[in-house]
Amino acid sequence: MSATILRYKYVPLDDSFKKPPDYKDGSLCIIKVGTIKFTHPKDFNDPFDCYPDIDGKAISKAYGQDKAFFKELGRRRNLSPAQRIQEKPKQLKNIEKAQNINELLNNEVGICSLSRNLLNLLMWAHYASSHTGFVVEFSVFNEHLSLNDAINCSMTCLVPFPVNYKKEKPIITSRDLFYEYFLIKGEDWEYEQEERVIDLSITHN
Structure with a gap:
């Protein structure tokens, strides 16, 4: 209950x-x-809130095996199945480089x-x-x-x-921990x- x-x-x-x-x-x-x-x-008042350090290579490997992730990403961007396939290598490369991950998530x-x-x-x-x-x-x-x-x-x-x-910012290395960084703040708060x-x-x- x-x-x-x-x-x-x-x-x-x-x-x-x-x-x-x-x-x-x-x-x-x-x-x-x-x-x-x-x-x-x-838009938070703490510039370090929701901006962790990310091991992009480890995250990219995990997401590369997740069909549901790219299906949802394609839905959000109104991509056809063919466009999702074309975009996948580019998105994985961006994740591996940790490019725009924080900006992408923190905007959506x-x-x-x-x-x-x-x-x-x-x-x-x-x-x-x-x-x-x-x-x-x-x-x-x-x-x-x-x-x-x-x-x-x-x-x-x-x-x-x-x-x-x-006390310190986390380093995200696992897909399972990816969204948990939304729940981490500095001790001052x-x-x-x-x-x-x-x-x-x-x-x-």
Whole structure:
């Protein structure tokens, strides 16, 4: 049986309070419209967040044997089966050189950050308009999914995963660890007690 857990989203005040009821952006839309923002990692306030060191040769070898990866990549780019075959050597070469991997993923991935802590004064200061914003409480199911399973489920199951805080940037050498770098931050951020929902299913603005 799945257990219910509580997670919190610190939200700043913005001009969405002055917009029409069907306004789709802004803080109040979490309550008024039932939408929540997923942010590109490239827009995070920590320039080292989601930018690991990558062993491109090891990753390229693993992905070269994964037909599903290139099928999904082709779908995202509207490539025909023939075009996917033509593009595969180029993509593997880029991965091996670790060219544009961070840029590719950090532009296509959306992350929603939550916290386990409702009463953190620093979080209220940094993410809730210096204590003038608000916090939204989410009741989520603890499905005990693996990270890969949750990502494959896409938007059908929004499962938050705890962020791991480390002293040094990780080196990604395995395909199985590839998406885990979205869950690693420096130790200075440990006070946030952050958990992240990762979404690969749509393009985010």
